[in-house]
Amino acid sequence: MSQPPHIPVLLAEVLACIQPRDGGVYLDATFGDGGYSRAILDAAACTVWAIDRDPHARARADQLAGIYPGRFTLVHGCFGDMAALMDGVGVAQIDGVAMDFGVSSMQLDSPERGFSFRADGPLDMRMGGASGDVAHGDDAHNKAPSAADVVNTAGEKELADIIWRYGEERQSRRIARAIVNDRTETPFERTTQLAGLVRRVVGRTRDGIDPATRTFQALRIYVNDELGEIDRGLLGAEVLLRPGGRLAVVAFHSLEDRRVKTFLRGRSSTAGQASRHAPQTPAARKPTFRLLKKGAIKPGDAECARNPRARSARLRTAERTTVSPCAQDGRSV
Structure with a gap:
């Protein structure tokens, strides 16, 4: 039985933000199944670079490269490293960056990847594959642990x-x-083992959401350092985008969206500045982004009906100013 096609979320709205133009250079920082890349390539005679940590993305990217010869290239890696990855291929500035976070439909629909609590598979959850080529935390040279490693070795607290x-x-x-009690008898190796335990402990929920949902989400985010990736990716986009370049970010739950909201709010404000009539101080910070819309853009009823996974999506958009990227302390450099 074939899998349903992946449907890019808020695609029209992302394109409206990015505004692809002939001769432009764009980055699909979270390639996945390539829906945003394909749409940008169709919209203008432009060049698209894409990033994905998942080795399974290569086959889909090769197909796209064949359809758009000389215009599309996939770079293997984490989107949090986008500035270094683009520097490595000689790209200094980008006209637009699109990002959508979290697990992809292809990963969820592949039981062998261990993301789904609805189907039996190894308790893995590493977006970089079983080789664990994505590090957790600050040490980029370490191999990422699988979800099973975390569940079987971490302390109760x-x-x-x-x-x-x-x-x-x-x-x-x-x-x-x-978990700590049960693993003394049998280590956790399969998704159904863990999902069954959580359902037993939590019981039926009033909202109808599977009781295992939040635990699986937590382990996936931890194993892949997803929130850290978001922080690094936003900083990378700030470095790469040319003045006037556009940023479109799609988040799927509050932890992700809160990260984006806080970053863009800080980067688009003049917090720390004195009166415009007073001299600038070293602590003053000029905005590196201009919000294209206050608040998040949400999918409409029609899109949610077509694609139930779009229901929780939130899109935030911004345009790069002429101000140099901020230093780590938040001041422009």
């Missing part, structure tokens, strides 16, 4: 903290206690 912080699961302590 650490597990509870992970499940609460990244899954916002209110029963995180009970789940962590049950």
Whole structure:
């Protein structure tokens, strides 16, 4: 049975932000199935670079490269490293950057990847594949642990903290206690093992959402350092975008969206500046982005009906100013 096609979320709105033009250079920082890349390439005679950490993306990218010869290239890596990756291929400035976060439909629909709690598979969840080519935390030379590694070795308090912080699961302590108790008898190796335990501990939810949802989300975010990737990716986009370049970011849950909102709000404000009649001080910060719309853009009812995974999506857009990228302390450099 063939899998349903991947449907890019808020595609028309992303294109309206990016505004592809002939001769432009664009970056699809989270390639996935290539929906945004293909749409940008169709919209103008432009060049698109794409980034993906998942080795399974290569086959889809090769197909796209054949359809758009000389105009499309995939670079393997993490989108948080986009500035270094683009520098490595000789690209200094980009006219537009598109990003959508989280797990892709292809990963969810592949039980062997271990992302889905609905189908049995190895408890893996590494977006870089079983080789673990994506590091967790600050040490880029370490191999990422799988979800099974985390579940079977982390202490009870650490597990509870992970499940609460990244899954916002209110029963995180009970789940962590049950995991530590059960793993003494049988280590967790399969997705159905963990999903069954969580369902047993949490019980049926009033909202109808599978009880395992938040725990699986938490482990996936932790294993892949997804929030850290977002922080690094936003900084990378700030470096790469030329003045007037556009940024379109699609988030799928509050943890992601909050990160983007906070970054763009800080980068588009003049916080720290004195009166415009007073001399600028070293602590003053000029905006590096201009918000194209205050607040997030949400999918309409028709799109949600076509693609249920779009329901939680939030798009935030901004335009790069002429101000140099900010230093780590937030001041322009």
